[in-house]
Amino acid sequence: MSARVEESYRERLAALRADVVAMGDLVVERLERALESLRTGDDELARAVIDGDSEINERYLALEGNCIDLFALQQPVASDLRFVATSFKVLTDLERIGDLATNLANYGLAATAEVVPEVAIDDIGTDATRLVERALAAYRTDDADACRAIAADDDEIDALCQHASETVVRDLIEREATDDGLWSVEQVLDDVSRVLLTIRDLERIADHAVNIAARTLYMVETSTELIY
Secondary structure (H helix, E strand, O other): OOHHHHHHHHHHHHHHHHHHHHHHHHHHHHHHHHHHHHHHOOHHHHHHHHHOHHHHHHHHHHHHHHHHHHHHHHOOOHHHHHHHHHHHHHHHHHHHHHHHHHHHHHHHHHOOOOOOOOOOHHHHHHHHHHHHHHHHHHHHHOOHHHHHHHHHHHHHHHHHHHHHHHHHHHHHHHOOOOOOOOOOHHHHHHHHHHHHHHHHHHHHHHHHHHHHHHHHHHHHHHHHHHHO
């Protein structure tokens, strides 16, 4: 490989990393907006998140094509192959987080009034979002220690999600349905289902952040083993 071709190849690898991080930043922005729409009941904001999902999908497909080109045309060496493969997997996790953000926005549109006990949806959403940001930073800088810390912090989010779900279900079991009550059984069940789905999707977002960290850690540690 000539020096010019090698330089161009290295530039493409650097651009891929930058593009993955940029897509991640966009996904985080949409996630934050979806959470805000849930918190405030802003239907216009929720629709903007839903309408913007196509942009994330288009970016994903374009970057997927870049990864395939690097695989097929450049015949990368082992360390570069792991980087491209990791980047491809990270993109998949980010695209799925974007889908989950769209889900959250849809839940916000479907909500009419809150008839379940107050649970820490906003706190869980903030923690999950921060975990995604930290995973992206670890990918950007090849930070193995940060990757390990992310897995540990995900356990705390899992515990919060479990507690929130149990609170909602316990309230449903204890609730007494009355014929002349303010809320019908159907309304209560719809609201409970929506809140449980919200909790589930927030937990999945955190799980995708852990995936990003795990893939990055494998890439970094395997490269280090080869060096030494």
